[in-house]
Amino acid sequence: MSDNIIHIPTMAELAAKGEKPDILFWVGCAGSFDDRYKKVTKAFVKILNKVGIKFAVLGEEETCTGDPARRAGNEFLFQMQAMSNIQVLNGYEITKIVTACPHCFNTLKNEYPALGGKYEVMHHSAILQQLIDEGKVKAEGGAFKGKKITFHDSCYLGRANNVYEAPRKVLEALDAELVEMKRCKTKGLCCGAGGAQMFKEPEQGNKDINIERTEEALDTGAKIIASGCPFCMTMMSDGVKNKEKEGEVEVRDLAELIAEAEDIL
Amino acid sequence: MTLISQLVFLAVLAVSGYFIGRRILQIRKNILLGKEEDRTDQPMERLKTMLLVAFGQKKMFKRPIPAFLHLLIYVGFLLINLEVLEIVLDGILGTHRLFAPVLGSFYPVLINFFEFLAIGVIFSCVVFFIRRHVLKLSRFTKIEMKGWPTLDATLILVIETVLMFAILAMNGADQVLQSRGVAHYPLTGEFFFSGFFVPLFSGLSDNTLIIIERASWWGHIVGILAFAFYITYSKHLHIFLAFPNTYFSNLKPKGEIKNMDNVTNEVKSMLGMPADPPPAEIPRFGAKDINDLSWKNLMDAYACTECGRCTDNCPANMTGKALSPRAIMMKTRDRAEEVGMSISKGGKGLEDGKSLYGDYINKEELLACTTCNACVEACPITIDPLSIILEMRRYMAMEESSTPQSWNAMFQNVETSFAPWKFPPTDRFSWANDLKTEAENK
Numbered sequence: 001m002s003d004n005i006i007h008i009p010t011m012a013e014l015a016a017k018g019e020k021p022d023i024l025f026w027v028g029c030a031g032s033f034d035d036r037y038k039k040v041t042k043a044f045v046k047i048l049n050k051v052g053i054k055f056a057v058l059g060e061e062e063t064c065t066g067d068p069a070r071r072a073g074n075e076f077l078f079q080m081q082a083m084s085n086i087q088v089l090n091g092y093e094i095t096k097i098v099t100a101c102p103h104c105f106n107t108l109k110n111e112y113p114a115l116g117g118k119y120e121v122m123h124h125s126a127i128l129q130q131l132i133d134e135g136k137v138k139a140e141g142g143a144f145k146g147k148k149i150t151f152h153d154s155c156y157l158g159r160a161n162n163v164y165e166a167p168r169k170v171l172e173a174l175d176a177e178l179v180e181m182k183r184c185k186t187k188g189l190c191c192g193a194g195g196a197q198m199f200k201e202p203e204q205g206n207k208d209i210n211i212e213r214t215e216e217a218l219d220t221g222a223k224i225i226a227s228g229c230p231f232c233m234t235m236m237s238d239g240v241k242n243k244e245k246e247g248e249v250e251v252r253d254l255a256e257l258i259a260e261a262e263d264i265l
Numbered sequence: 266m267t268l269i270s271q272l273v274f275l276a277v278l279a280v281s282g283y284f285i286g287r288r289i290l291q292i293r294k295n296i297l298l299g300k301e302e303d304r305t306d307q308p309m310e311r312l313k314t315m316l317l318v319a320f321g322q323k324k325m326f327k328r329p330i331p332a333f334l335h336l337l338i339y340v341g342f343l344l345i346n347l348e349v350l351e352i353v354l355d356g357i358l359g360t361h362r363l364f365a366p367v368l369g370s371f372y373p374v375l376i377n378f379f380e381f382l383a384i385g386v387i388f389s390c391v392v393f394f395i396r397r398h399v400l401k402l403s404r405f406t407k408i409e410m411k412g413w414p415t416l417d418a419t420l421i422l423v424i425e426t427v428l429m430f431a432i433l434a435m436n437g438a439d440q441v442l443q444s445r446g447v448a449h450y451p452l453t454g455e456f457f458f459s460g461f462f463v464p465l466f467s468g469l470s471d472n473t474l475i476i477i478e479r480a481s482w483w484g485h486i487v488g489i490l491a492f493a494f495y496i497t498y499s500k501h502l503h504i505f506l507a508f509p510n511t512y513f514s515n516l517k518p519k520g521e522i523k524n525m526d527n528v529t530n531e532v533k534s535m536l537g538m539p540a541d542p543p544p545a546e547i548p549r550f551g552a553k554d555i556n557d558l559s560w561k562n563l564m565d566a567y568a569c570t571e572c573g574r575c576t577d578n579c580p581a582n583m584t585g586k587a588l589s590p591r592a593i594m595m596k597t598r599d600r601a602e603e604v605g606m607s608i609s610k611g612g613k614g615l616e617d618g619k620s621l622y623g624d625y626i627n628k629e630e631l632l633a634c635t636t637c638n639a640c641v642e643a644c645p646i647t648i649d650p651l652s653i654i655l656e657m658r659r660y661m662a663m664e665e666s667s668t669p670q671s672w673n674a675m676f677q678n679v680e681t682s683f684a685p686w687k688f689p690p691t692d693r694f695s696w697a698n699d700l701k702t703e704a705e706n707k
Contacts, residue, residue, distance in 0.1 A: 004704045004705055004707050005701075005704065005705070006700055006701050006704040008697040008700065008701070010694075027696075029684035029685060029686065031696075032684070032692075032693045032694070032696060033684055033686055033688045033692065033693065034686075038696045038699070041696055042696065042699075042700045042703075045697075045700060046700075046704075057694075057697070059693070059694040059697070060690065060691065060693050060694050062693065063683035063684070063690075064679045064683055064684050064685060066679070068675060068679070068685050069675075069676060069679055070522055071522070071636050071655070071658075072658060072662060072668055072672045072675070072676070073551065073655070073658030073659040073660070073661050073662030073663065073668060074662045074663065074668070074672075074676055075525045075528045075550070075551075075659055075662075075663060076528055076531070076532065076663065077676055077679055077680060079525075079528055079529055079532040080532055080535075080536075080680075081679060081683075083532060083533070083536060083538075084536075106518075106520040106521070109518075110517070110518050110520055110521035111521055111522065111524065114524035114529075115524065115529060155635070155636070155637040155638055155639075156520050159519055159520075159637065159638040159639065159641070159642050160518060160519050160520025160521075160638055161518050161519075161520050162518070186327075186642050187327075187578070187639075187642075189580055189639070190580040190635045190637035190639065192580060192635060193635070194635040194636050194637050195634050195635045195636030195637070196672060196675070197635050198685075199671055199672060199674075199675040199685055200632075200669050200671040200672055200675075201671065202584075202586070202633070203581070203586045203587065203588075203629055203632050203633040204585075204586065204587070204629070205581070205584045205585035205586040205633075206584060206585030207584040207585060208584065209580045209581070209584050209635065212580070212583065212584055213580075
């Protein structure tokens, strides 16, 4: 059916046609390779298709921003990655980027300018909020009406960049009952994966950070833990499994919730 | 008699001024052992930050109870200085309550206000003492607080309490002397809070009272000067350094890690891009010792008052890991102090065979950090423990190559597969085909 055709243009394709997108969707490594987060990528692309935003992706030309390398101390590798990405981005004359990964968001927005990559960068929660504000996304399917949802602030969105409101505005649009954890917003507790912890075992301690955070999320009685970050998604999902609550409590990304409420998931 | 006391007073001022001044210069030198970093841009924004955060205590009010108690001491500290000004002028000029005739009936109002503040300071010190030693709040009893840090904190509370009692005793004795019409104690009007001392003093002779009044007067001013000197060795230095420290805050988004320009230059030449010629002496990558950190990192360390809000909010610390952001600051200060003092004495300084990384801060602490910025957010005076941690990770990764195996594997994946996981780069875009197929089959 022609209705169901999803367009995912790459920059190379558009450039060949002499066209330019309004915005580049930076998918990120987790969004490209991680089975769970690929679902988020797909949900977001469906939303972009539905509302008719003229976007494009880099496809195989995209590579790691270098965020985990820089945070693990390997500045050389970070800068190698950053410079080659900047060459590609500037080559396509990109001016505006959206990403569903707060780590990519932070790096592209704050760290690429020093190396010659200056773009307007948005987290996907900001675009979703914008679409809701403009009435392009109504999300009034009622799938989440009255459901208890808690939002887990990603450190790289929250404290790192002061984005606290956009994700909450998105959740409010779902007509759900937003319940906050004891530690939220500026005081939000890390999931345990930032600073390249995602790629190593935790140091010796008496508890895993994601368990501490999951317990706090479960204490709210929410049936959905909403997040806007691939690493938080992994850590919180593992936490929920560890607590054997995966039958009752879901960890979902903001884009997935909106796509489901729009009945396009 | 007055002349002798004036001379003694001037001598006390000069000696304490000398010692305090010498210490200030030493601390300045120690801070400047750090690398250069420009924090002079956006002066208006910086001024605003300082006024809000240091002067206005904005970040303290995230926790209202300690914020209120702290405010009492802070306001007391700021305003009682006006009374200290009178004491200093009296001391130099050989007068007694110099401001009383000038201010007339407003004088007792002012003194009553100061006494009220003094009571506030005493009240807060007592509650703080209870929080620390009776309730034993967890952030005050962490491992890095054992020994000197706890003694230091306790001494501060006791000294401040004693100083405030000295004011009250001085004013109380003065009032009794005034009411008896003793020479040199002209009537000034009644003081409310020190009035509670009056019944205690009323049975004493004029001479004893004069001794009490003078002893309290001298005790208060000498106590303040001695305390000021003590502070330069204490965590309490925050009362001064909070101001420059917030002025020179990091105004950039907290998520941004400082770019290493010397690396940029090397990467550029590796990629065949125009680059500056390499410097004659390649500086160390990252931080091994205090001189590899920036001066602002070291000022942070001297400004830290060890309140432990950072550590209290640290996800690594609360799950039992070795990392405590407060301990990072304390160790940085200890090392800066050690190196600075050694250099001043003509010792080995940085070449003493020790270093901040390894001898003070170990790898396990550094590896436990999630870079979540909770410590930075929590600090009431915008100290940034994270930037010290990251600089040391850079040393580990680029000078020592001592990062954990799993990180090395991640580095290799990024280099060869362009993702931190080992997936074939050609699979990066396969989600798009999957999605198109899924959509068509719907």
